[in-house]
Amino acid sequence: MSLTVLVTGASAGFGAAITRRLVAEGHRVIAAARRIDRLRALAAELGAAVLPVALDVTDAAAVAALPGSLPEGWREVDVLVNNAGLGLGLDPAWKADLAQWDTMVATNCTGLMHMTRALLPAMVARDRGHVINLSSTAAIYPYPGGHVYGASKAFVTQFSLNLRADLVGTGVRVTDLEPGLVGGSEFSSVRFGGDAARAAAVYAGTQPLTPEDIAEAVAWVIALPRHMNVNRMELMPTCQAPAALAVKRQA
Numbered sequence: 001m002s003l004t005v006l007v008t009g010a011s012a013g014f015g016a017a018i019t020r021r022l023v024a025e026g027h028r029v030i031a032a033a034r035r036i037d038r039l040r041a042l043a044a045e046l047g048a049a050v051l052p053v054a055l056d057v058t059d060a061a062a063v064a065a066l067p068g069s070l071p072e073g074w075r076e077v078d079v080l081v082n083n084a085g086l087g088l089g090l091d092p093a094w095k096a097d098l099a100q101w102d103t104m105v106a107t108n109c110t111g112l113m114h115m116t117r118a119l120l121p122a123m124v125a126r127d128r129g130h131v132i133n134l135s136s137t138a139a140i141y142p143y144p145g146g147h148v149y150g151a152s153k154a155f156v157t158q159f160s161l162n163l164r165a166d167l168v169g170t171g172v173r174v175t176d177l178e179p180g181l182v183g184g185s186e187f188s189s190v191r192f193g194g195d196a197a198r199a200a201a202v203y204a205g206t207q208p209l210t211p212e213d214i215a216e217a218v219a220w221v222i223a224l225p226r227h228m229n230v231n232r233m234e235l236m237p238t239c240q241a242p243a244a245l246a247v248k249r250q251a
Contacts, residue, residue: 002026002027002028003022003027003028003078003079003222004027004028004029004030004074004076004077004078004079005022005027005028005029005030005077005078005079005080005081005222006029006030006032006077006079006080006081006119007019007022007029007030007031007032007081007083008032008033008055008057008081008082008083008084008111008115009032009033009057009083009084009085010029010031010032010033010039010042010083011031011033011034011035011038011039011042012033012035012038012185012186013184013185013186013187013211014083014134014182014185014211014214014215015031015033015081015083015084016038016042016211017210017211017212017214017215018081018083018211018214018215018218019031019042019046019050020042020046020215021212021215021216021218021219022215022218022219022222023046023047023049023050025219025222025223027049027079027222028049028050028051028074029046029049029050029051030051030053030070030074030077031043031050031051031052031053032053032054032055032057032066032084033054033055033084034054034055034056036052036054039052039053039054040052051070051071051074053066053070057084057107057111057112057114057115058106058107058110058111060110060114063111063114063115063118064114064118066118067118067119067122075122076122076126077119077122077123077129078123078128078129078130079129079130079131079132079222080115080116080119080129080130080131080132081132081134081218082112082115082116082131082132082133082134082156083134084107084111084112084115085107085108085112085134085152085153085156086103086104086107086108086187086190086191087104087138087149087187087190087191088100088103088104088149088190088191089145089191089192090144090145090146090191090192091145092144092145092147093147096147096148100148101148104148104149104152105148105152108149108152108153108155108156109152109155109156109159112133112156112159113159116131116133116159116163119131120163120172123172124167124170124172126171127170127171127172128171128172128226129171129172129173130172130173130174130175130221130222131160131163131172131173131174131175132174132175132177132218132221132222133156133157133159133160133174133175133176133177134156134177134179134214135153135154135156135157135160135176135177135178136149136150136153136156136178136179136180137178137179137180137234137235137236138150138153139153139154139156139157139178140154140157140178140234141242141243153178156176157176157178157232160174160175160176160231160232161174161176161231161232164229164231171226173226173229173230174229174231175221175229175230175231175232175233176231176232176233177214177217177218177221177233177235178232178233178234178235179209179213179214179235179236180209180234180235180236180237180240181202181203181206181208181209181236181237181239181240182208182209182210182211182213182214183202183203183206183208183209183210184208184210184211184212185211188200188202188203206237206239206240207237207238207239208237208239208240209235209236209237213235214235217233217235221233
């Protein structure tokens with residue numbers, strides 16, 4: 001069955017890969033992001049199955065107006081993929097840039113929350129739909145410098161589980177995806193302010209997951225029988241695993 005899917009952060013990385021994969025599966029995608037030029041290029045590549053929409057998820061008014069501003073025939077959104085998000089910096093908390101903290105919370109938490117609230121009522125009214133939230137293993141496993149990024153993703157995970165509690169008995173599904181080490185996206189470049197060498201060092205000597213792997217997970221959970229809900233899915237490459245707790249020993 002062909003679905004109408006709205007993907008935020010669709011201009012690159014996970015979002016672009018998810019868009020490509022879902023179009024290949026026969027679905028239509030509303031590709032939303034700030035960089036409309038990239039979205040138009042994606043639409044030119046994939047054809048009429050992609051509707052490019054300029055959207056900043058931190059703009060609450062624009063998010064609230066989005067459902068009513070979509071063209072006729074695109075307004076019944078079957079699946080929302082809350083992909084827009086970012087990590088900024090790795091300095092310890094006492095040195096961190098407060099503006100970076102605010103940006104992560106505004107995008108990863110508030111933007112995702114507003115997007116969900118904008119589309120959820122119509123899904124509940126139709127008694128069908130699926131909200132897929134992109135969290136992270138950072139929501140579960142802390143690491144130095146991860147403070148607000150990890151906390152923002154823990155919000156995403158807990159918000160997802162609480163949505164399911166609200167939606168029990170309805171036909172609306174909620175899935176929380178928690179990727180670990182993923183290369184091939186702008187994530188580390190953005191985190192390190194465009195420092196390409198520092199970003200590349202994150203993946204040196206590893207075979208990380210790829211955006212296409214995340215798109216595979218999205219396509220799989222969407223295709224499951226409608227009575228089946230995947231609450232959480234944690235994904236890591238084989239070169240990664242949870243580590244032992246840190247212990248500082250005196251000499």
